[in-house]
Amino acid sequence: MGVKNRVALITGGGRGIGRAIALKLAAGGAKIVLLDVLDPEKMAKVVEECTAAGAPLAKGYKLDVTNEQDVERVVDQVNTDFGGIDILVNNAGITRDDLLLRMEVSAWDAVINVNLKGTFLMCKVAARYMIRSRRGRIVNIASVSGLVGNPGQANYAASKSGVLGLTKTVARELAGRNVTANAVAPGFIETDMTAVLPAEVKEKFMQTIPLKRAGQPEDVAQAVAFFADDDSAYITGQTIAVDGGMVM
Numbered sequence: 001m002g003v004k005n006r007v008a009l010i011t012g013g014g015r016g017i018g019r020a021i022a023l024k025l026a027a028g029g030a031k032i033v034l035l036d037v038l039d040p041e042k043m044a045k046v047v048e049e050c051t052a053a054g055a056p057l058a059k060g061y062k063l064d065v066t067n068e069q070d071v072e073r074v075v076d077q078v079n080t081d082f083g084g085i086d087i088l089v090n091n092a093g094i095t096r097d098d099l100l101l102r103m104e105v106s107a108w109d110a111v112i113n114v115n116l117k118g119t120f121l122m123c124k125v126a127a128r129y130m131i132r133s134r135r136g137r138i139v140n141i142a143s144v145s146g147l148v149g150n151p152g153q154a155n156y157a158a159s160k161s162g163v164l165g166l167t168k169t170v171a172r173e174l175a176g177r178n179v180t181a182n183a184v185a186p187g188f189i190e191t192d193m194t195a196v197l198p199a200e201v202k203e204k205f206m207q208t209i210p211l212k213r214a215g216q217p218e219d220v221a222q223a224v225a226f227f228a229d230d231d232s233a234y235i236t237g238q239t240i241a242v243d244g245g246m247v248m
């Protein structure tokens with residue numbers, strides 16, 4: 001059954017893992033909605049790539065997932081433009097790493113706001129439309145940091161653990177309406193987010209990965225596509241780690 005003609009919203013879809021998820025779902029024939037703080041012109045290239053990959057319809061919308069009014073307005077616009085909302089991938093995320101004793105409250109607030117509050121707002125608003133159509137797939141991007149913690153990432157790990165608790169609760173609340181909610185927890189994936197890490201930090205990560213390589217955005221997209229599939233109807237509240245075996 002796949003994702004053919006399903007309307008898929010991907011937050012942070014303008015680059016990195018979000019872009020790879022959009023392309024994967026586009027290749028399956030889904031209609032693609034990119035939601036990102038990036039200007040629509042910057043998203044235009046990814047929109048073109050999605051169309052080339054097989055999306056019958058693709059469009060980018062500027063959206064800050066932390067802004068409730070923005071989320072309500074844009075999701076409603078998408079529903080009008082695309083005629084429904086079937087799949088929501090909460091991928092937008094940021095890091096502001098520092099050790100606990102040095103972490104500024106502003107760094108804590110920024111990360112919790114985008115990663116956790118943003119995911120909550122998107123779930124809340126998109127769920128209204130999914131409940132009406134009695135069908136839906138929510139996939140939240142967490143992190144192995146949220147599973148096992150990571151020095152220097154108190155804010156990030158807390159936000160991603162929060163995403164896992166949120167996912168399980170959404171799964172329980174919406175199960176009766178045929179809406180599933182699952183999470184994907186990436187390990188070390190090569191994107192702009194990890195490109196800024198010092199070489200010794202990357203080397204340390206590499207030593208903890210049994211498969212001995214960094215992950216690619218496409219590795220994460222594979223797991224997202226599995227949860228987003230019409231056929232994954234009996235799987236909810238679950239987490240798949242895409243981490244080369246880092247956490248088992």
Ligand SMILES: NC(=O)c1ccc[n+]([C@@H]2O[C@H](COP(=O)([O-])OP(=O)(O)OC[C@H]3O[C@@H](n4cnc5c(N)ncnc54)[C@H](O)[C@@H]3O)[C@@H](O)[C@H]2O)c1
Nearest residue numbers: 012016017036037064065091092093143186188189191193
């Ligand atoms: N790269 C990794 O190793 C890794 C590991 C674990 C989890 N993750 C998670 O995967 C997701 C994607 O990460 P990535 O590596 O592709 O990062 P990235 O920085 O390359 O891309 C993140 C995207 O989110 C968008 N974004 C940021 N704030 C936003 C907001 N307020 N509203 C809407 N969009 C916003 C950015 O513009 C960007 O396009 C994140 O949730 C991240 O925490 C990444």
